[in-house]
Amino acid sequence: MNKGYLRIINILRTLSVPQFYPAEAIMEMVQTRQRSVFMSKNTIAGTVQETGGKVRAKVDHALGDTKGEMLGIKDQVAGNVKKNFGKMEDALKNNN
DSSP states (O other): HHHHHHHHHHHHHOSSSOOOOHHHHHHHHHHHHHHOOOOOOHHHHHHHHHHHHHHHHHHHHHHHHHHHHHHHHHHHHHHHHHHHHHHHHHHHHOOO
């Protein structure tokens, strides 16, 4: 462990609050958060496309543009498919 982590552990040990988590467990949680999690490009692109489709569909619905609304719904569905494909890729990568 580096000096910063040891300093935090020592500070946590000196606190006079009830210790629900020991200092070592807290530091392990912090270190676990720092590990990178793989996210495929499809997951990110699908989420962006899905969100953009939702926004477009809502705006065009409010404006009364049915063609634009349908295009927004199409983007939303296509983004959802791409996002779910990316999630499948993520699960395969993270489990191996």
